[in-house]
Amino acid sequence: MPLSTPVPRKHLHSRNIECKGYEREDGLWDIEAHLVDSKTYTFENKERGTIASGDPVHDMWIRLTVDEELTIQKAEATTDKGPFSICRDVNTQFKLLEGLQIAPGWRKAVFGKMGGTQGCTHLNDLLIGPLAVAAFHTVSAARAKRKESAGPNQKPALLDSCHAFASDGPVVKREWPEFYQGENAN
DSSP states (O other), rough: OOOOOOOOOOOOOOEEEEEEEEEEESEEEEEEEEEEEEEOOOEEEEETTEEEESSSEEEEEEEEEEEETTEEEEEEEEEEEEESGGGGGGGGGGGGGGGOOOOOOHHHHHHHHHHHHSSHHHHHHIIIIIIIIHHHHHHHHHHHHHHHHHHHHHHHTTSSSSSTTTTSHHHHHOOOGGGOOOOOOO
16 A cells, blocks of 8 residues: 655655675675665765765665674675765774674664764664664574474564564464464463
8 A cells, every 4th residue: 555645745865775685605694785865956065066966975885794693793884975085984893893793782782882973873774774674584594494493382583573473463373373472372
């Protein structure tokens, strides 16, 4: 179902985010994210001069290499375009993420290492949201296979992680009845 019809308006800004997950031959996974911001109008920038309509204001990349537990083995970022030349300076900070795990507390951990003046708002937003979700989805099949071999009575990590996986909801009742907590639960 599409959104409702908007009032007349003028398109000014676009943010495009693309995330990709790769299984590596060495048993690790690479998760890459790319962010591009652009405007629909031409404007002047004190450092870059004229930025034409459609040209990137931000063009940034992140790659995290993770293991099956989503522990970061290697982290890197690059800023191809930013509004200021010093925007690239924070890219070296990404090494500080190595050893962290994408798990509960991820947002706090990222901001603890790269918050405020130690990081970049756009790269941090990409890290804590889309890239973390892409990492989870990329590695989840391998994790599910491992848990399957561990035994049938292990509580799925997805339980209560969102509306669809509420322990009292229809998806859990159908997929994991032994963990269902709703009406008529055993």
